[in-house]
Amino acid sequence: MLMLRFSPFAWWLVLVLALVVGLCAGALALLPLRYAAMLVGLGIGGALVVRDPVWALYAVVLSVPIQEIIHLPGGLSGTQAALMLMALVWVLRLLAHPERPITFGYLTPILLVLVWVLVLSTTLTPYSQEQGVKETLRWGAAVLAYLVTRNTLARGAGESSSGFGGLSAWRVAGLVGCLLLAPVASALVGLGQFVLADGPPSFEIAGGRFVRAYGTIGHPNSFAGYLNMGWPLALALVVGAGWSLVGRRALPLPTRTTMTTGHSAGCSGGRSFLLLTGAGAGAGLAILLAALLASFSRGGWLGAVGGLATMIAGWVMTLSRQSRRAVWRWAMPGVIGAVVVLVVAGRMGVVPVALAERLDSMVRHVRLFDVRTVQVTPENFSVVERMAHLQAGWAMFLHHPLTGVGPGNYTHAYEGTGQFQADPYTLHPWYLSQGHAHNFYLNLAAEAGVGGWWPTWHFWVLWDGRPGLP
Secondary structure (H helix, E strand, C coil), rough: CCCCCHHHHHHHHHHHHHHHHHHHHHHHHCHHHHHHHHHHHHHHHHCCCCCCCHHHHHHHHHHHHHHHHHHCCHHEEEEHHHHHHHHHHHHHHHHHHCCCCEEECCCCHHHHHHHHHHHHHHCCCCCHHHHHHHHHHHHHHHHHHHHHHHHHHHHCCCCCCCCCCCHHHHHHHHHHHHHHHHHHHHHHHHHHHHHHHHCCCHEEEEECEECCCCCCCHHHHHHHHHHHCCCHHHHHHHHHHHHHHHHCCCCCCCCCCCCCCCCCCCCHHHHHHHHHHHHHHHHHHHHHHHHHHHHHCCCHHHHHHHHHHHHHHHHHCCCCCCHHHHCCCCCCHHHHHHHHHHHHHHHHHHCCHHHHHHHHHHHHCCCCHHHHHCCCCCCHHHHHHHHHHHHHHHHHHHHHHCCCCCCCCCHHHHHHCCCCCCCCCCCCCECCCCCCCCCCHHHHHHHHCCHHHHHHHHHHHHCCCCCCCC
């Protein structure tokens, strides 16, 4: 008869595991369904994260739409907690496998230069160094997130390649799925708010029959900005899948851009994958654009137009001269036709009145002006307020061109309140700051000077259409 012998330590380990399992089972039986489901989810999530740090990366992406809804002890948001967990698990994985190399990518030096500029600006700021340290730490967390993401997506032993610089196919696919799923989920919430008129009175449009969509983000403009980070990816997947399905014959394609599926497009498995990818991304694209339209955010709409133009310009830059001519022949009639259709639809009253008025106001106010020479009305209030913050940010940059007013110190410089004796940058009658200059590049220049501008623009210098993760 076979007898199994265990050491005393093994018996203690079995007893501890049995006790833990028993406690968990008791908790699941006694706790309300909501907390029991949360406990099960945390257990499964913890096991996945310990197994592979990439699951923590997915959690970071998926937590963004709900970070303003769920707050943890200590004032931490779900995204901050997920970031800390991702960094911790990655460091532990490095300690357990020191033989695995760390790849930095060609964006790391630029990000480090930006952090150094922020440290210098914090040191020399005439305003709050505490705010400068907080803002610099946020950028430091962004650098860490970039490094962890780049190394977490690397292909392990026995894993198939995605075709993007040695990255793992399933890890990249999972990240792309999360990057689409999170904004699409928030977009669906926003569309529900729009249709059901579920929102505060200040968001009401069309006489209160609808409200501006704000999703889980809390404000229509921020919501639109978040959606503008999702639909370009969906559009790229739709176009890439379509090009691969037609064998890259219908439209000119950049020579260095391919969609690798693990199968050729001619195989049934490859075609099925491309069809599913295109259909899923197309559905997500439709939802995201519909929610963007429902946000009634003029800044969001302008950002979408600018983003689309940038994508097209970047694509055209990778084409040969002959292909560029072909694109020009195809694009110009399409653009002219779209403009004609919009104008005719507006004249015929086909476009809803609320939407037509919003579009008209967007076109009328797309210009630079001095807020001190404008009569403020309810119709132009928000536009003039934004311009006041833009002008204040430009004035900050002109007065502090080298190091700015300090990271995170836009409000202190704008209002000039508290212990800071410098003259405020306010413009009558806009005496309260919104916290930023309403433009990322101008805000960074105002807070960090020309040194903060250089790294952000250097991203464009480095971009050359190379495949893979930067």
